[in-house]
Amino acid sequence: MTHRRPVPLEKSYRLLNHGPTVLVSAAHGGQRNIMAAAWAMPLDFQPPKVAVVLDKSTWTRQLLEASGTFVLNVPVVAQADIVQTVGNTSGKELDKFAAYGLETFTGEQVDAPLLEGCAAWLECRLLPEPHNQGQYDLFVAEVVSAQADERVFRDGHWDFAGHDQLRTLHHVAGGHFLVIGDGIDGKMIG
Amino acid sequence: MTHRRPVPLEKSYRLLNHGPTVLVSAAHGGQRNIMAAAWAMPLDFQPPKVAVVLDKSTWTRQLLEASGTFVLNVPVVAQADIVQTVGNTSGKELDKFAAYGLETFTGEQVDAPLLEGCAAWLECRLLPEPHNQGQYDLFVAEVVSAQADERVFRDGHWDFAGHDQLRTLHHVAGGHFLVIGDGIDGKMIG
Numbered sequence: 001m002t003h004r005r006p007v008p009l010e011k012s013y014r015l016l017n018h019g020p021t022v023l024v025s026a027a028h029g030g031q032r033n034i035m036a037a038a039w040a041m042p043l044d045f046q047p048p049k050v051a052v053v054l055d056k057s058t059w060t061r062q063l064l065e066a067s068g069t070f071v072l073n074v075p076v077v078a079q080a081d082i083v084q085t086v087g088n089t090s091g092k093e094l095d096k097f098a099a100y101g102l103e104t105f106t107g108e109q110v111d112a113p114l115l116e117g118c119a120a121w122l123e124c125r126l127l128p129e130p131h132n133q134g135q136y137d138l139f140v141a142e143v144v145s146a147q148a149d150e151r152v153f154r155d156g157h158w159d160f161a162g163h164d165q166l167r168t169l170h171h172v173a174g175g176h177f178l179v180i181g182d183g184i185d186g187k188m189i190g
Numbered sequence: 191m192t193h194r195r196p197v198p199l200e201k202s203y204r205l206l207n208h209g210p211t212v213l214v215s216a217a218h219g220g221q222r223n224i225m226a227a228a229w230a231m232p233l234d235f236q237p238p239k240v241a242v243v244l245d246k247s248t249w250t251r252q253l254l255e256a257s258g259t260f261v262l263n264v265p266v267v268a269q270a271d272i273v274q275t276v277g278n279t280s281g282k283e284l285d286k287f288a289a290y291g292l293e294t295f296t297g298e299q300v301d302a303p304l305l306e307g308c309a310a311w312l313e314c315r316l317l318p319e320p321h322n323q324g325q326y327d328l329f330v331a332e333v334v335s336a337q338a339d340e341r342v343f344r345d346g347h348w349d350f351a352g353h354d355q356l357r358t359l360h361h362v363a364g365g366h367f368l369v370i371g372d373g374i375d376g377k378m379i380g
Contacts, residue, residue: 017228018360018368019209038207041231043243043326051241051328053233077374084376100379132322136233136330138241158362170208170360170370172348178208180360181371184267186274189290 003149007120011156012146013042015074015120016050018158018180020168023073023086024052025104025112026063032113034096035060036087038171040072048143050124055137059091064126065133069110070141074120077179078165082115084175108145119166120148159183193339197310201346202336203232205264205310206240208348208370210358213263213276214242215294215302216253222303224286225250226277228361230262238333240314245327249281254316255323259300260331264310267369268355272305274365298335309356310338349373 007015016022019041025034039053050072054061064070075083086096097104097113104113110123124141132138152158152166160167161182169177197205206212209231215224229243240262244251254260265273276286287294287303294303300313314331322328342348342356350357351372359367 014363017362019211019228019231021209038209039231039233041209041229041241041243043229043328049326051231051326053231080374080376081379082376085379087376088378136239136241138233140326156363157366158368167371169374169376172207172373173204173346175376176347176373177376178348178373179371181357181369183362183366183368184270184359186270186272186277186359186365186367188278189271189275 003151004147005150007146007148007153009048009143009146010046012048012122012143013045014156015122015146015148015153016040016042018168019170020074020180021083021171021177023075023083023115024054024060024070025073025115026060026067026070027111027113028063028067031063032097033060033063033091034086034115036083043140050122050141050143052139053137054139067111068126069112070124071107071110071112071114072122072124073115073118075169076117076119076166077169079117080169080177083169110144119152119168120146122146193341194337195340197336197338197343199238199333199336200236202238202312202333203235204346205312205336205338205343206230206232208358209360210264210370211273211361211367213265213273213305214244214250214260215263215305216250216257216260217301217303218253218257221253222287223250223253223281224276224305226273233330240312240331240333242329243327244329257301258316259302260314261297261300261302261304262312262314263305263308265359266307266309266356267359269307270359270367273359309342309358312336
């Protein structure tokens with residue numbers, strides 16, 4: 001039984017708002033790839049947009065530039081080795097999905113594969129910005145569909161209590177991640 | 191005694207790499223302000239660059255557009271009420287530093303005030319990008335100086351063990367934050 005549930009587009013920024021490391025997947029012309037990216041963030045609420053940095057050397061970037069679409073998958077503690085591995089291998093030489101036994105499912109709007117076992121998924125349509133892409137390796141996109149695992153994201157809020165293996169990963173450097181913790185509420189002063 | 195130590199510029203991206211919510215401070219012409227921003231990320235390693243989203247309505251944006259400089263302060267659990275408060279009040283009407291008793295210190299490179307009690311500080315020089323600023327409220331800047339609290343950031347790595355009040359905040363929505371947890375290492379598969 002799947003725990004995936006649709007997330008309303010106007011709430012989809014909350015899937016990235018706390019700054020998780022993401023896996024970017026793309027597909028074009030019968031080829032597919034997936035890579036890790038720590039530099040991703042929301043860029044607008046409605047319509048929801050995202051920004052993500054993708055190095056020129058990456059095969060995923062070539063695929064998403066060709067297809068104009070991609071997926072941001074939000075990986076979890078149980079997938080730390082997957083994140084480290086797909087973040088340090090090139091998809092030009094091998095199909096990472098086959099090589100590492102990664103299971104995928106089909107998105108609602110785009111051709112890129114969605115990775116099983118993640119906490120959330122944002123399907124994105126590229127908004128071409130040649131200057132940003134060339135100068136800063138920065139890609140801007142509109143979120144066209146979003147889903148999340150209802151065990152940890154419900155009613156527009158993350159709650160990881162009791163699901164430590166589904167906590168999001170926040171990369172520091174060199175395969176070292178910080179794991180997201182529990183919540184606190186800020187109150188207005190005065 | 192201060193726990194602030196300089197962070198080498200080439201390691202400064204690690205202060206933001208795990209996706210904390212930041213406080214953006216700016217000063218110009220004898221005026222100063224500070225606001226919260228969840229949408230900030232590294233954009234390059236060396237020279238280090240950052241990207242941050244700042245709504246057109248904000249006074250901080252007007253100050254930093256005028257001065258060309260700003261600071262990204264990385265706030266902590268002990269400051270959750272400060273983050274919520276400066277994120278929901280306008281500095282056009284009052285000096286938030288005076289109104290909320292916020293202590294500051296002077297940066298190495300820029301005029302914007304640095305907020306005492308944070309875990310890290312990145313002094314930034316704006317790289318003007320009129321299209322991004324107008325179209326996406328997106329600001330790009332070079333990091334020209336960086337500092338961190340040595341109790342939680344040493345040798346280029348975060349380690350919050352024993353310092354729960356100094357853990358970084360990761361905003362979800364409406365003043366609800368997730369607190370960063372401890373570390374795990376991803377290993378290469380195969």
